[in-house]
Amino acid sequence: MSDTVLDAAFFVRWMTAAAASVEREAGRLTELDSAIGDADHGNNMQRGFVAVVKVLEADRPEAPGGVLVAAGRQLISSVGGASGPLYGSLLRRSGKALGEAAQVTREELRAGLQAGVDAVAQLGGAAPGDKTMLDALVPAVAALGTSFEEAATAAEEGALATVPMLARKGRASYLGERSIGHQDPGATSSALLFAALAEVAK
Amino acid sequence: MRMLINVAETVVADALRGMAAAHPDLVVDAENRVIVRRDAPVAEKVALVSGGGSGHEPLHGGFVGPGMLDAACPGEVFTSPVPDQMVRAAAAVDSGRGVLFVVKNYTGDVLNFQMAAELAEDEGVQVASVLVNDDVAVTDSTFTAGRRGTGATLFVEKIAGAAAEEGMPLERVEALARRVVESSRSFGVALSACTTPAKGSPTFDLPPGELELGVGIHGEPGRERRAMMTSREIADFAVDAVLEDLEPRLPVLVLVNGMGATPLLELYGFNAEVRRVLDERKVPVARTLVGNYVTSLDMAGCSVSLCQVDGELLRLWDAPVETAGLRWGR
Known part of the structure; x- marks a missing residue:
């Protein structure tokens, strides 16, 4: 698996699978968000990924990096909230790091996503343990060095690990102690992204 | 659920069409979600642009007009607008003397206005931003997103709007807006x-x-x-x-x-x-x-x-x- 080369078509399939997964799980994301946020995460992510699929169908970039840059730009322009700039920057910066190569390896993708995750941390000013999407993204990118499946598992475990955490960033932080006991919606949607990646890599 | 709506998906767009019908002194772009005062850009005047999630009406669209905002950017319900909206609004209202963004302190609003400010400056618009964070219910510390912007937004938009209408330069309008936030x-x-x-x-x-x-x-x-x-x-x-x-x-x-x-x-x-x-x-x-x-x-x-x-x-x-x-x- 480690020698697999990933082309632009693979990245389009990833984004399409992510859109389908967000669509399926939108209700759950909104439900999680109503416990510690403002009950809109599912709808916002759904709206964003519908737009991503549409733009990739209309104008398919030729390089993996181009796919992620286009997807990220579209999320920034259509999602709003904190998720728009954060997810948008994640994909856009990852795509920029991949450059114009027509094919990339899993290791190159890992390095690219690391640049994206760094951008998210910088933009949101958060660190792992703050009960944010980073709690799924950071372990997932680290595990991507091993395999796609390991990355998906690490993201899922990272999302689950946010349950006992005290929120320190975003709207959930207003709740203080009352944020404890709820799974972070952003970490949950981040895990969906890596589950979709593992699915298309099978 | 008792709501006077057609379907949830079109709530914001429907309200914008209704605003356009009610207020001929506003230009309401329902597709791009920007509300602009009809006489914009007003010559020699600093422009004020605000925005945020819908659901707080009359904030912000209801405060567009002489003496207050030049433009407002409504997002989805309780969701901040996207940068494209603020860039479009800034371009529509800038007279050349600059634009002040009035931003309520929520992570989403802050990030989207920050991206918008960078993009607008790329297009040659001078942008300053003021963050409203008046809600004492939230502890202002490094362990939270900081105090939320709530009712004081009206004070800021009214007072800074009047200052801009008087012809004050951007630095003065910005400084006044900050003073209102601090007060x-x-x-x-x-x-x-x-x-x-x-x-x-x-x-x-x-x-x-x-x-x-x-x-x-x-x-x-x-x-x-x-x-x-x-x-x-x-x-x-x-x-x-x-x-x-x-x-x-x-x-x-x-x-x-x-x-x-x-x-x-x-x-x-x-x-x-x-x-x-x-x-x-x-x-x-x-x-x-x-x-x-x-x-x-x-x-x-x-x-x-x-x-x-x-x-x-x-x-x-x-x-x-x-x-x-x-x-x-x-």
Whole structure:
């Protein structure tokens, strides 16, 4: 698996699978968000990924990096909230790091996503343990060095690990102690992204 | 769920079409979600642009017009607008003297306005931003996203808007806006949760007979829940929470703001209690505004905002304003 080369078509399939997964799980994301946020995460992510699929169908970039840059730009322009700039920057910066190569390896993708995750941390000013999407993204990118499946598992475990955490960033932080006991919606949607990646890599 | 809507997906677009029909002095671009005063760009005037999630009407679109905002960018319900909207708005209203973004302190608004400011500057528009963070219910520390922007946004948009209308340069308008932020504090109380059109059920569970103290304007729960209190008791609690933090040395502007589902009859009764507490605490009141200005959909409840004002701020507060939501003077 480690020698697999990933082309632009693979990245389009990833984004399409992510859109389908967000669509399926939108209700759950909104439900999680109503416990510690403002009950809109599912709808916002759904709206964003519908737009991503549409733009990739209309104008398919030729390089993996181009796919992620286009997807990220579209999320920034259509999602709003904190998720728009954060997810948008994640994909856009990852795509920029991949450059114009027509094919990339899993290791190159890992390095690219690391640049994206760094951008998210910088933009949101958060660190792992703050009960944010980073709690799924950071372990997932680290595990991507091993395999796609390991990355998906690490993201899922990272999302689950946010349950006992005290929120320190975003709207959930207003709740203080009352944020404890709820799974972070952003970490949950981040895990969906890596589950979709593992699915298309099978 | 009793809502006067067609379908949840078109709530914002439908409201914008209705605004366009009601207010011919506004240019409402329902597709791109930008509301602009019809005479923009006003020559030689600094422009004010604000925006945020929908569901807080009349904020912000209802405050577009002479003496207040030049443009507003409504997002989805309780979701910040996207950068494209603010870039478009800035380009539409900039006279060449620059644009001030008025941003409520929520992670989403901050990030989207920050991206918009960078993009607008790339297009040659000079942009300054002021962050409104007046809600004393949230601890302002590195362990939270910081204080939320709530009722004081109206003070900032009115006073900075008047300053811009007088022809002040961008640095002056920005400095005045900051002074208003530093001079303002708010505290909100919910008697019921609100229901977003997309979710269709209350955003948090508040049993009858209880209230939520320190609530935000997005249906986010507050810091403390108690058994139902009287208007008198709520005023004591809310005003003291504000005064503990503000300690005004000057007369104050008072905003007694309804969250959307509390009748004016109750808001005026509450204002009487707010005045009683302020009198007891020996805080002189310069002006009072009572009504639904920074709402939270169909939430029942209220907030109290105070802004201490010197002669200049009071003069700018009293200056004429002609918007859908606020109109006086001339």
